[in-house]
Every structure is written in C-alpha cells, then in structure tokens.
Amino acid sequence: MNNILLNKIYNYDALTLLSMLPDNSVDAVVTDPPYIYDKKSNYSGVAADIQTYQNIEFMSDGFDMKILDECIRVMKKINIVLFCSREQIPVYYRYFADKHCESRFMTWCKTNPVPACCGKYLSDTEYILHFYESGTICNFMTDHYLMPAKRHAKNDPLYHPTKKPTEILKDLINSTTQEGDIVFDPFMGSGSTAVACIETGRHFIGSELSAEYHSICEQRIAMALNDNPEYSLSPAPIMADTNEKVYSASTLDTIPEKSIDMAYIDITCKNDIPIGLFDRLAGKLMVKPHFYIHVTQEQLPQVLLHFEAQNYKYDIISNWASNGTTFLLYLKKGGVQLYGDYNSKRKYYEDTRDMSIPNQDSISYGLMKRIIENSTLPGQTVFCTGGFGTSIEACMRENRRFIAYEEDTEKTLSCIDRIDAVRKELLTAA
Numbered sequence: 001m002n003n004i005l006l007n008k009i010y011n012y013d014a015l016t017l018l019s020m021l022p023d024n025s026v027d028a029v030v031t032d033p034p035y036i037y038d039k040k041s042n043y044s045g046v047a048a049d050i051q052t053y054q055n056i057e058f059m060s061d062g063f064d065m066k067i068l069d070e071c072i073r074v075m076k077k078i079n080i081v082l083f084c085s086r087e088q089i090p091v092y093y094r095y096f097a098d099k100h101c102e103s104r105f106m107t108w109c110k111t112n113p114v115p116a117c118c119g120k121y122l123s124d125t126e127y128i129l130h131f132y133e134s135g136t137i138c139n140f141m142t143d144h145y146l147m148p149a150k151r152h153a154k155n156d157p158l159y160h161p162t163k164k165p166t167e168i169l170k171d172l173i174n175s176t177t178q179e180g181d182i183v184f185d186p187f188m189g190s191g192s193t194a195v196a197c198i199e200t201g202r203h204f205i206g207s208e209l210s211a212e213y214h215s216i217c218e219q220r221i222a223m224a225l226n227d228n229p230e231y232s233l234s235p236a237p238i239m240a241d242t243n244e245k246v247y248s249a250s251t252l253d254t255i256p257e258k259s260i261d262m263a264y265i266d267i268t269c270k271n272d273i274p275i276g277l278f279d280r281l282a283g284k285l286m287v288k289p290h291f292y293i294h295v296t297q298e299q300l301p302q303v304l305l306h307f308e309a310q311n312y313k314y315d316i317i318s319n320w321a322s323n324g325t326t327f328l329l330y331l332k333k334g335g336v337q338l339y340g341d342y343n344s345k346r347k348y349y350e351d352t353r354d355m356s357i358p359n360q361d362s363i364s365y366g367l368m369k370r371i372i373e374n375s376t377l378p379g380q381t382v383f384c385t386g387g388f389g390t391s392i393e394a395c396m397r398e399n400r401r402f403i404a405y406e407e408d409t410e411k412t413l414s415c416i417d418r419i420d421a422v423r424k425e426l427l428t429a430a
C-alpha cells in the first residue's frame with residue numbers, strides 16, 4: 001500500500017500499521033490497549049486468558065513496548081492517553097520516566113460495578129494516564145469521570161467486551177487536541193475513538209486486528225457520519241510534519257544518526273566524486289548502507305571500485321536518454337531487502353523526455369518512482385540530492401519522508417518551490 005489514509009481504520013495489527021506511518025505525523029494517541037491483571041489475585045469476571053491479545057506479545061510487566069516506541073516515533077510530540085489496569089500503572093510510569101514528559105493521573109469510576117468483593121475492594125475503577133511533552137495541549141477540566149459502564153448483550157451486533165464510553169473519549173480528545181488534529185488509536189476495538197473524533201471534528205486513524213471488530217468499527221463510523229453530516233474530513237493521505245528542508249553541506253551534522261533508509265545521489269553533473277559524503281552517510285546516518293548513485297560512463301569505475309573494496313553487493317541499472325546513457329549503481333550491504341515486482345526490477349529504463357527543456361533532473365520521475373518502490377516502504381526516509389526536485393516529488397507522492405541535499409542556491413530554491421506545489425496539489429486532491 002502506497003498511501004495510508006486518514007479517517008480510516010485498518011484491519012492490521014498495531015505494529016504493522018505503525019511501521020507504515022511517517023515520523024511526526026499524528027498529534028495525539030488515545031487508546032485502550034490490552035490490560036494486564038495480577039493472575040494471583042482473585043479477580044472475578046476477568047478474562048481467563050490474558051497472555052496474548054491480537055498478536056501482541058506480553059511480558060511479565062506489560063505488553064511489548066515496541067508498540068509505545070512506535071507511537072512515540074509517529075507523534076509530533078509525546079501526547080498519549082492510555083486506559084490501563086492498576087498493574088500497568090508502574091509499567092507506564094517507568095517507561096515514560098526518561099522521556100522528559102509530564103503526566104496526569106485520572107480515573108473512571110463506574111457506578112454499576114460487578115458486585116463481587118472476595119476480600120478486596122470492588123473492581124469499580126479504571127485508570128487513565130496522560131503523558132505529554134511541553135508544548136502539547138493539556139486542558140483537562142477534571143481528573144475523574146463518574147458514569148456507568150455500558151453493558152451490551154453478546155448478541156448485540158455492535159458488541160465489544162471492553163467498550164469505553166464515548167463521552168469520556170470525547171473529553172480526553174477535546175482536552176489534548178484541537179479541531180482538525182490527527183488522533184491515532186492502535187487498538188481501535190469497536191471504533192469508539194473514531195466515533196469520538198467524528199463528534200469532535202478531529203481526524204482519526206487506527207488499527208484493529210480482529211476482522212469481526214473491524215467490521216463493527218466500520219458500521220459505527222457510518223452511523224456517526226450519518227449523525228454528524230457536518231463532518232467533512234474525508235480520507236486523505238497522512239503526511240509527516242517534518243519541516244523537511246533542503247540541506248547544505250554545513251547542515252548535514254543536524255541529521256540524526258540511523259535515520260536514513262536509502263540514499264539517491266546524482267553526481268552526473270559534478271566534476272569531483274564526493275567519496276566523503278558516501279562514507280559519512282554509510283558510517284552513521286543510514287540504518288543500513290543502501291545507495292543508488294547516478295553516474296556517467298567516466299565516473300562509474302571509480303565509484304564502483306570504492307564500494308566493491310568495502311564488500312558492497314551491487315547491481316547496475318542503465319538509464320537510456322536522448323542525451324546519452326547514464327547508470328545507477330545499486331549498492332548495499334547488511335541484509336538490505338529489495339521490494340518491487342517483475343516490471344520494476346528491470347535493469348534498464350528508457351527515458352523519453354525531451355532533454356533540451358531546461359531545469360530537468362538527469363533522472364526522470366518514472367525511474368525515481370521505480371527505485372523508491374523497489375528499495376523502501378511507505379514512511380521510510382530517503383536521502384536524495386535535490387537537483388530541481390524530481391526525487392523530492394517522488395518521495396512526497398509515494399509517501400516517503402525525504403532529506404534533500406543540494407549545494408546550488410538556484411536548485412535549492414527550485415526544490416522549495418516544488419515542495420510547496422506538490423504539497424498543495426496533494427492536499428487539494430485529498
């Protein structure tokens with residue numbers, strides 16, 4: 001899937017959908033993840049099997065923290081609301097202790113709890129934790145909610161065993177976001193978070209692994225849209241809020257380590273081969289060394305031998321154009337995967353553009369799109385030489401993040417104009 005859309009719930013497990021979302025793309029996470037209970041306690045009415053839930057691996061002190069790691073990656077700033085059991089409270093506090101967050105502790109007290117004590121306090125309270133960074137919204141009017149749990153018969157077509165009150169979710173969303181913000185829920189259940197977003201004018205996106213509950217989500221969304229005809233936020237591509245810019249040599253040091261998944265570097269118009277740039281990217285900035293380097297006939301031997309001496313695996317793609325053939329050296333090591341299909345993996349490309357037209361990059365949009373699809377997944381980051389912006393546009397249209405590098409001032413300005421134009425076009429189309 002090339003584009004993950006807002007205002008949709010996907011029938012995926014949480015980690016799969018999270019892996020497809022761009023960094024810094026959502027404003028808040030509001031979710032009711034799987035609970036952990038103390039099995040040694042005498043809890044009447046608690047589900048017997050709490051070891052697994054929707055393909056999420058539990059550990060002794062909570063579920064797989066990769067879910068939270070990914071949620072933090074996709075949030076613009078940490079702004080997460082979690083329903084939880086008593087046993088999970090210290091787990092979450094420990095996890096967020098080194099994240100430089102503030103926290104808020106809230107309760108939902110049920111006026112109709114199951115009347116079973118068994119030598120302990122009633123199980124009449126669920127807990128809600130909000131962890132947030134400075135600069136996020138935190139406008140709660142209360143820290144407690146007092147209302148009954150809504151019980152539904154199991155033969156109810158919209159039944160879900162742990163459905164949370166929409167009224168509470170609406171207050172949580174209103175207190176942590178603004179209208180038009182994006183709320184993500186990795187455990188949508190029966191879709192209550194999405195309904196609350198529709199009723200408060202927020203975008204939503206989420207995952208639900210159970211096909212049965214995913215169907216209920218879609219039914220509830222349709223009902224909510226019918227009840228809220230003013231809600232006009234139709235499905236649209238989700239984009240990273242990265243303040244993406246075109247870097248010069250002096251600003252490369254600001255790129256985080258291990259943040260680049262693939263690099264496309266065009267040196268066909270350069271007299272000097274930037275060996276230092278190649279090594280700098282491979283040394284610290286790339287997750288795994290993975291390059292496409294666009295070269296001329298004359299440049300090919302030196303570049304190829306440099307990487308071959310470092311035990312890179314390589315292949316060569318021919319780029320046939322009216323002004324002569326150039327080559328893309330595909331270079332990788334460390335178990336880099338190649339995606340794509342039979343047609344996209346052909347090792348030649350016939351460029352039919354009129355190369356006499358000014359301000360054209362040496363790579364066509366079609367070839368750039370092909371190598372992006374072959375070597376990255378949606379949401380991953382491509383380091384690309386800016387040129388006149390072809391590689392940047394391909395990243396934007398194919399839902400990849402980009403870090404563009406360009407030293408020429410005229411080309412930098414061209415890239416900025418192209419970024420603005422493509423962004424406006426995508427938003428208009430959505």
